[in-house]
Amino acid sequence: MTALSVQVTDLHIEFEVFSDRRAGLRQRLATQEGSGRRVIEAVNGVSFETRRGEAIGVIGSNGSGKSTLLSALAGLIKPTSGEILVSSEPKLLGVGAVLLNGATGIRNIRLGCLALGMSSEELDDRVAEIVEFTGLGEAIDRPLKTYSAGMRARLHFAISTAVQPEILLVDEALAVGDKEFRKKSRAKIESLLANAGTLFLVSHSTNEIQRLCTRGLWLEKGKILADGPVTDVVAEYGADN
Amino acid sequence: MTVHDDSHPESDDQDQGLFSLDKSVTSRAYVAEIWKRRDFALSLPIEELQSSHKDTLFGNIWHLGNPLLTAGVYYLVFGKFLEVSRGVDNFVVWLIIGVFTYQLTSGTILGGASSITSRQGLMRSFRFPRAIVPISNMIGELLAFAFQFLVIVIFAFATGVGPSRRWFLLPVILLIHTAFNLGGSFIAARLNDGFRDIQQLIPFVLRLAMYASGVMFPLDRIVGRNDLVDWLVRLNPIASLINFYRWMILGTELNVATSALTVVESLLILWFGFRFFKVAEYRYGQS
Numbered sequence: 212m213t214a215l216s217v218q219v220t221d222l223h224i225e226f227e228v229f230s231d232r233r234a235g236l237r238q239r240l241a242t243q244e245g246s247g248r249r250v251i252e253a254v255n256g257v258s259f260e261t262r263r264g265e266a267i268g269v270i271g272s273n274g275s276g277k278s279t280l281l282s283a284l285a286g287l288i289k290p291t292s293g294e295i296l297v298s299s300e301p302k303l304l305g306v307g308a309v310l311l312n313g314a315t316g317i318r319n320i321r322l323g324c325l326a327l328g329m330s331s332e333e334l335d336d337r338v339a340e341i342v343e344f345t346g347l348g349e350a351i352d353r354p355l356k357t358y359s360a361g362m363r364a365r366l367h368f369a370i371s372t373a374v375q376p377e378i379l380l381v382d383e384a385l386a387v388g389d390k391e392f393r394k395k396s397r398a399k400i401e402s403l404l405a406n407a408g409t410l411f412l413v414s415h416s417t418n419e420i421q422r423l424c425t426r427g428l429w430l431e432k433g434k435i436l437a438d439g440p441v442t443d444v445v446a447e448y449g450a451d452n
Numbered sequence: 453m454t455v456h457d458d459s460h461p462e463s464d465d466q467d468q469g470l471f472s473l474d475k476s477v478t479s480r481a482y483v484a485e486i487w488k489r490r491d492f493a494l495s496l497p498i499e500e501l502q503s504s505h506k507d508t509l510f511g512n513i514w515h516l517g518n519p520l521l522t523a524g525v526y527y528l529v530f531g532k533f534l535e536v537s538r539g540v541d542n543f544v545v546w547l548i549i550g551v552f553t554y555q556l557t558s559g560t561i562l563g564g565a566s567s568i569t570s571r572q573g574l575m576r577s578f579r580f581p582r583a584i585v586p587i588s589n590m591i592g593e594l595l596a597f598a599f600q601f602l603v604i605v606i607f608a609f610a611t612g613v614g615p616s617r618r619w620f621l622l623p624v625i626l627l628i629h630t631a632f633n634l635g636g637s638f639i640a641a642r643l644n645d646g647f648r649d650i651q652q653l654i655p656f657v658l659r660l661a662m663y664a665s666g667v668m669f670p671l672d673r674i675v676g677r678n679d680l681v682d683w684l685v686r687l688n689p690i691a692s693l694i695n696f697y698r699w700m701i702l703g704t705e706l707n708v709a710t711s712a713l714t715v716v717e718s719l720l721i722l723w724f725g726f727r728f729f730k731v732a733e734y735r736y737g738q739s
Contacts, residue, residue, distance in 0.1 A: 218470055286473030286579045289734040296470035300579070309573025313503045322499065325492035326578040334491075 215298065216378055216409040217261040217284065222293035224254040224279055224433075253279040255433035257293075261426075263377075263407040266400070268420030268441055270413075270448050271430035277413045280430065281380045284411065301378035301411075302327055304371035316351040316358070316366055317342060323370035337373065344399075345369040346392060365392055372399050379403055380411045397423065417445045473579075474734065482730060485581045493584045497592030519600040523548045523607055538669050542702060545608050549701060550667040552600040553694050556593055557633050558658040563589040564637025565644040565651050568736050575737030582736040583729060586637045590630065608701050618700045625696045632689055632718035638725030642732055665690040686710070689717040 228249050254276045261267055269277045282288045283295060285303035304327075310319040320341055324334050342351050345365045350358070358366070372379065379400070400410055400423060414420050420427065420441060427444025429437040437444045477485065486493070501515070508514060523544075530536045531544040540546045564586040571585045644650040664674075664685055671691060675682050685691060692707075692714035699706040 215470060282576070287576060288738065289474050294472060295474070296472055298470055300473065304577065308577035310577075311499055311503075314499050318499060322492070322495055323578075325489065325495055326574070326580055328489065328580070330488075331491040 213263045213407065215260055216263050216265070217298070217301075218294075218296040219260070219284075220258050220294045222254050222257045222280075222283065222295060223252065223291045224276075224283055224288060225291040226251045226253055252433050254283065257430075257433070257435055259428065259435065259438060261409050263298075263409060264404055265426055266404055266410040266412065266424040267426045267428055268412050268414065268424030268445075269428045269430060270415075270417060270420060270445070271436075275430045276433040277430050278382055281382055281411060281413055284378075285380055297378060299377035300328075301380050302371050302374055302376035303380035303382065304367045308367055310355055310366075312356040313354055315354055316345070316347055319355050319366060320345075320351075320370055320373075324373055327370065327374045329374055341369050341373045344373075344395065346395070361389060361392075368396055372396075372403070376408070378409045378411070382413045383415070417449065421445055476733070479727070479730065482581055482583070486583055486587065489580050489584055492580065493588045494591060496588040497595060500592060501595055515596070515599045516602065519552065519603040520606075522551070523603050526551070527607070538673075540670060542611055542613065545604070545611055545613065546698060546702060546704075547668065548607060549604055549697050550694050552597065552604060553629070553697050554662055554665060554667045554690065555600070556597045556629065557636070557690055557693070558662070559596070560590050560593045560633035561636040561640050562654055562658065563593060565640035565654055568641045568645045569648065569651070572737050582733055583638070583726070585736070586641045586729070587634065590634050590637060593633070594630065604701065613701060616703070618703070621700060625693075625700060628715055628718050629693050629696070631722040632693060635718070635721030635723070635725035638729035639721075642729045645732065645736055661688070661690060664688055665694060667694065687713075687717075689714045689721075693718070
């Protein structure tokens with residue numbers, strides 16, 4: 212068997228949320244209640260291991276904890292309890308990733324790559340190649356706020372794969388791109404997997420998951436409902452919905 | 453294409469096994485991590501500076517135009533109409549040094565406090581040492597100050613103040629000043645992340661500190677009446693920091709003991725602020 216890339220043990224992630232209606236300050240001080248605080252278990256006891264060369268498709272309904280799991284794998288959220296071990300720092304850039312809206316696409320590429328830890332010398336060498344990969348053409352010199360969802364997705368995907376991560380986390384980024392870009396991004400993912408990388412793909416499209424992934428992980432209410440070969444898990448998921 | 457990431461030394465440890473991302477790091481490792489992302493820390497404020505006046509006709513000229521007009525207003529009001537001197541030679545230059553250098557302190561601290569909340573999206577999207585957020589805010593304020601300093605120099609030369617050998621100490625003065633500002637910024641950032649109400653209070657604290665720092669009038673106007681006020685003024689490093697610049701440009705008196713105390717205070721505040729900020733590292737950008 213190939214080496215482990217990710218090992219997650221009994222992962223719990225809780226969020227403290229404030230409901231809309233908060234009690235007044237006086238009432239809160241007097242009764243210690245009504246702060247509007249509620250604890251939500253976004254990830255509730257998840258354990259799994261992945262190996263190099265595996266592509267894991269994460270499926271589940273909205274709010275099942277998929278994106279939270281990915282953020283935790285990327286080290287952006289601290290687990291409430293449990294442990295995440297990785298072989299290399301995973302890189303995540305979902306469609307919701309925030310860049311500078313007022314700055315041009317190319318400046319956002321520079322900023323994103325620097326934020327992901329690329330050195331500026333390496334960036335200078337590779338920026339043309341990254342721009343080329345986005346396929347955005349002249350739009351690369353337009354401010355990000357003028358971009359469509361699909362154009363943003365291309366930019367995000369180009370940035371997160373530019374740092375050539377060993378573990379790539381993709382959150383719904385591919386479905387929005389057009390046909391040609393999907394082909395390009397698929398080639399990129401395949402080369403990552405061929406080089407013993409690991410892919411986590413969150414998507415609502417079971418087609419896309421089946422096309423790109425070898426293994427399925429079905430998450431519901433923060434728990435794993437199924438984990439196995441992608442066709443089996445997708446079939447089970449499909450039967451339930 | 454080879455899947456190898458040169459910028460991450462940790463990926464070289466892969467054969468020794470797996471590691472956790474959320475273990476807390478030593479201060480030294482943390483600083484090394486910040487240094488590695490120095491280009492990122494620099495690119496944020498530069499980006500912001502370049503886009504800040506984009507929708508105006510004169511664009512980047514405003515970076516200089518704004519402080520120039522500010523100083524011009526002071527020159528007209530205090531130098532020409534009121535002819536205030538407040539017992540100070542060259543009061544107008546004395547005043548604009550106070551206003552601009554105090555603005556560097558207040559801007560860095562206030563901006564540091566709000567940066568943690570305004571950069572939340574960036575922090576949720578990328579994993580980097582969070583200290584970069586207040587640090588890049590500080591760099592942005594320093595860039596703005598560069599233009600303000602230019603205006604100070606213009607007004608100094610225009611009023612007959614020549615350069616002197618003291619000017620060579622500018623980098624040292626800036627370094628001490630920045631140590632204080634960054635330390636204060638770290639503290640404000642952490643406090644504001646815990647209690648968002650802090651952001652509303654900081655402007656008032658800063659305004660009070662302004663009157664206790666001799667920005668608009670010499671401090672001898674307020675000392676000698678109340679022991680507590682005297683002590684606060686004497687311990688206030690901001691007053692002494694501003695005086696460094698006045699000493700450098702105008703040759704005002706410099707108390708060696710007070711100045712030494714200010715250097716110690718500034719370094720202590722930076723040291724404490726850094727540790728205070730780092731302890732809550734994982735919490736920033738979460739709520």
